[in-house]
Amino acid sequence: MILLSIFSHAYAQSNTVAFISNSDKTLCPQNNGILTSVQTSSLDISGPADKIWFASYSVNGGPAEKMNEGFGINTGIFTFEISFPNVSNRLKTFTVRIEEAWLEDGTPLPITEEERSRNITVYPLMNPSVQTYENKVKTGSEEDYTIIIGMNSLYTKELPVGAEEISFQTEVIDPYKYVNIRIKWQAEAGITTFKSIEKTGFGCVSDTIYSPIELKSEFSLDLGEDKNICTGESLTLTPTIDLKSEYAYSWSTGEISESIEVSKSGLYELTVTDLRDNQQITDQVQVTVHDAPAINIADVIMMDGSPIIVSAQKDGCTYLWSTGDTTPEIEITSPGDYSVMITSEYGCTNSKSFTVKDQSSFFTLNLPNIVHMCAQETMTLSPYMDIDQEYTYEWSTGSTEREIEIDHEGIYTLTATDPNGYSQTASSEIYYHTKPIVDLGEDFILWDGESKQLDAQNKGASYLWNTLETSQIITVNSGGDFWVNVIDEYGCANSDTVFVDYRKGEKFRVELGDDKSICAGDSVLIVPLIVGHPVYPLTYNWINQNHTEAEIYLKEEGDYTLEVTDNLGNMESAQIHITKLPLPIVNLGEDIIDYPNIEYELIANVDKVSYNWSTGEVSKSITVENTGTYWIEVINEFQCSARDSIYVKFLNDYPFVGIPKAFSPNGDSHNDILYVRGTDIDKIKLMIFTRTGTKVFETTDVNQGWDGTYNNQKQEMDSYYYSLDITYTNGVNINKSGKFTLLR
Template sequence: MLRTLLHKTLLTAMAILLGGWAVVAQQYVVKGTTLNFKVDEVTGYEYHWSVTHTTSGAVAYLTSKTFESGDYVFDNEGDYQVKVYPEDLGTHCFGDPLTTMVIVDGAAPTAEFDDLEVPYVCSANNGGDANGKVSLTVNYTGPKPWTFKISVDRAPAVMPVGAEELYTNTFEFELEIPNTSGKRHRAEILLVEAKTLSGIGVTEDLANQTLEVDVMALPNTVFGDYEPVIQAGTFQSYTASIEKNENYKLFIPDGASVLNEKTKKLSDKYHSELSFDVQWGNTPGDYQIKLIERTAFDCAGDTIYADVTVVESFVVSLGGDISICQGESATLSPTIDFDGTYTYLWSDGSNGSSLSVTETGTYSVTATDSGTGKSSSSTANVTVLTAPIVDLGADYELADAETKVLDAGNPGLSYSWSTGEIGQTISVNTSNTYSVDVTNENGCVGTDEIIISSTSDVFAINLGEDKDICDGEELILNPNPSISQKYAYLWSNGAGTSTLAVTKSGTYSVTVRDAAGNEKSDEIEVIVHALPIVDLGDDITLFDGETTTLDAGNPGAAYDWSTLETTQKITVSEENVYSVQVTDVSGCKGAGDVSVFTRQFTVDLGADPAPICMGEIIDDLTPTIKGTISADISYAWKTPVGEDLNESISVNVGGEYCVSVTDKNSGITETDCVFITVNPSPVVDLGEDRILQVGDEIELDAENEGSNYKWDGPINSIKPNSISQKVTVDQIGEYSVLVTSEIGCVASDTLTISSGSQYFVDFPSAFSPNEDGKNDELKLVGDIDMIDNTKKMSLIIYNRLGHKVFNVDRNIPWDGRFKGRKLDMDVYVYFLNVTFKDGSSMVKQGNVTLLY
């Protein structure tokens, strides 16, 4: 009894090893799977293993005597029992066996989606709308337990809730798919990483393991501007942009109510504006207005919020206590935290919107809201501080060689003289206007000035040292006379102003004359330096792993890059806008920037093609792809005539042509566009065929004024020339014109002018002078007796080299010979001119073929 209990204890855990992975005792596998079983090892015991195929009754005894069975291959379908008996090597007694079941299927597992009942779903939104969930069903056959993941639009795979360990053949779950594109999106759902928990993969079947569902776009619902803080008991206006179907729901906090709710269509025909007023209650606090919009497909959008804080009343503030110096004034202007119409009552009884004060005191204002009747008050203390009293005395005239001491008084304070000195007193011995600012401990300033003059002084001027400036800067030249008095100025450019603004290089001089006729002159050289030219080149596109070097040029200058680098050249690899400021040795600055884009690949249709004419075709508009892209790509064209999925398209209609190239492996899409201009071709219409009466002329007009013209017709029949818009013809025959417009587009037309005579003659198109009695001669044919009605005629025939081979002035047939020799079989050109007895005539030219 003791041994039995012991053995049961030893065998309470049997594990199955598959690829080193220990799993639960019962196992589902497919035919051909190798398993290894084990139990807890106890010293002094031997283990006896057997595998029974319960379907056929066959038993296999394994050779292992250890706690681990060793590998066993399950070659047949059906149910198996794996047993292990422990043997005590001391007593050779056997304990009770431990049994585990193995169920073997004949084929690899399969998993596939059920078809969707509804091929579209609303986008996921923050409101958890039920219409934003698509119901999916996965059907499975094979060993259990199993699991799987899904990937939406090739995003990282995720496991649905509850799919961690499945023992059923069918699993249903719901999925939310976001769509922030603003348009309907075709989402691809892939069933991936499906397998048994023991690691047996599901047979790949993309056709049945892929679903496509149209994900509707969220409505782009947006609140307009609104006041986030309002007074209790007031009403506020709100707007929101919604879609044109105007299917929405407002949620207003308790204690508030909606007034004047209405919508109106916007000019883009796709959106409406919702406007409404909210009458707020009298309870202060933080509130939210919520708005949910539904599309025409009953898809809810994200709930949007307008956060509003309701306060008891407005607050008026004078900004706190202030101090001013004696002689100054302060303007008290109340600020109110709400827009509105207010009246004011000041402590002095005035009712203006501000109050100017000059005396020490406490000032208050009460503001009243004209709309609500509510009031709010504020107080400010104003202190007037004393300022130093400064007196430099009366203006003073110096005696010869006299020095005068100027005293600002107020010992121990701070002094600032116009001479730059900072002591209480200064000594002066030249004519000038001297001033001083004295500042006390309150920061108040007293000031005074005095004019010191001398009859013996002659003023001095100084334009300063020569100057260097940069292109675009302006330098003000000032001679700075040393004595304040009236002067006349004459600059080298003829100007008579006291100062001169210059922007160009040159030497500038000035002569200054006082009222007594004393003159002083000075000159200065100004050099204008060009700004450094900084050209970082065109915008740059970098592909994966690439870098580029940006060069600011201007060697020897100082550089300040947006990256904080300070060298002439920098190397970059990230997408950004890079800028640099370059300062040259003259201190002049130039700047430049360049945009760097990073792409896995780019799509380039090139520059806009040269314009084509109506009727012409660009046969092969093809994008050039640069960068790293897989072989699995797709093309999507958007053109004025519709969409196309080919790599190349033919173009004969004007407008914008855009191609989007998608790398299906990475999901990256790049787009480029070109604009095709199709110029109109001229419209040429010479009218219906015409009849030329004897002695008449006919004017032909190709219209399309300003174009180039090339007429063709019977020899010497076109007047005044063959390049005019209008021509006059006086012979029968075929006339054509080729019109080339000012923009190079071409069109043509042809008409035939025939004789007004009742008679008509013609030539056959071929003859065969082979003496067989049929068509042996080329002669006139017609519907009347040629001899009776032909007054005179002329027939000339040329070979293709332009040599005349036949020429008669009467109705004599041609036998195909020239100077008695038979001519070669070929095409010949004839010119026929016939005058009939009634005075009418006809001219005809054409080709005739000589055959044998």
């Protein structure tokens, strides 16, 4: 980016266009700060003084640009200031060349070839480097930082309010200078930065480097997510702490080391103490020890010559069979010895070996695989054996009877043993199902000509409505009770009823808008919106408000309900909630009379608000030096505001400084110039504005007055406004403002 500032001078020159009086220069590069004089170069170009002329220029052979933003130049010497960036890490030369010049009618103007261009050399932009540092530190702590700059450069820093430099040392290791500083950080937590600036031996200033710091009032402690281990294993618990310091550790186990080994389930708690300020933080972690997954495969399994399926299925597990399979179950086609190893989601393993034999020599035990029951039903579970002989029975419930009564769901396993000691095992999985959930919804209203669908849901079930319809969904267009009986796939039944209120007239609804929040002392106008086509006239009733008009002003917190009834007696209602927000409280204290000093600090006694003083300042406190009334307005997080004012009167009476109430720049040599007059004046700054706010004059010279012109044009007779900053010889600053009249 090239920055350009334009000036003009009314000197007589020839029709030839050329650079004049400016030799080649060396500048400092642009940086991310405000431009200074060492970063800019003034270039003067001569041209015809009595004509309007134009010129264009280029930089380093780039596209030509018109001077003076394309406007005609009406002076003999045209001056502009120019500056350049340079991030090349070396000196870089920029050639500014006059490309073309012409008069207003297009006639070309000659350009002196030897004065056609100027070279501007720009020093490289330096970049101080802040070495790696801890970007999280504790409030009030002292921390060390190292910044690397050029060996011949100077280092400047800017610390946030409340931070303090404790030490500052430099060390030169060619070709760099290492700046080592220790900073004591402020006591207020939050995100802040410190700024680093390098100034070279040529007086050039680098980019400002911003180093972010998070100031924390306390360190954080984290033992991580809850842990899972297997029986027989152990793990190491080690805390993570975000701030560097010296810490002491106290575990709920009594150990005081930073890390501990655990092998039992439990809640482990660690308290860490920062030895620098005795701050303590506690965290917990749950450790769960998991058993290896159980494998429910019998030691001996029968087959009748056909392939059988053997399953070790467990949710979340992986499998490895002796056959090489990795599926939850395998198909076995021949008798033999087999095994399986399964691993749970927590990495816990178990294994099982079993034998598969031919069925011809064994009895068969059968139980129903799956039984579906409805809520509160009972059943008798009885096994079937294909060989009639004496057996002993062992159920998973502990019963040794042949049959058991079932009244809740679960997996029921029976092991039957024949007189020869051979055992067979079978299981039944009993499911209890709740009745299907049938919900036809709340009772509702149908208006003339309306209809609505009723949905019994439970797709795939069977349905019977009191209308004798058997579909899941029916359409109703009349009033009365409607019920449905639903039977699901398991034979479990349930029903529901809904009442339809059929009304004459047309449907309407009442809307009061979103809930409102108001500041204490304010009120809000609620205007209801009637949507639809009720039969007018309507009546309104604000519940518990003794108010029967449609609109209402509300100023108290609470819930408000409006009932609207049409001419047919159909009533609809709506509700709105009003929240009252608190006002901030601000007190500047009693008026200050005859204060003996030359300044006084006014402080707003309220926090967590925004501030707006009558002086235009927005800080919590201001310092005043002039007698007068000062007010402050504070706005809290709810955008509620409050004001207070105070009158301050100083003993000091400073000498008068001001301007006349009127002047007449009519050329009669009497009162033609408006001057600032007074005594004991050190410095001034006078600005004059039209009644529309256009600034027509500015000076800092007490001996320079306004002649009533702007851009060489006489200004109209009118009232004008001024702002006058005065610095007395004793250093006191005051400001005056007002208006005066320009007479012709």
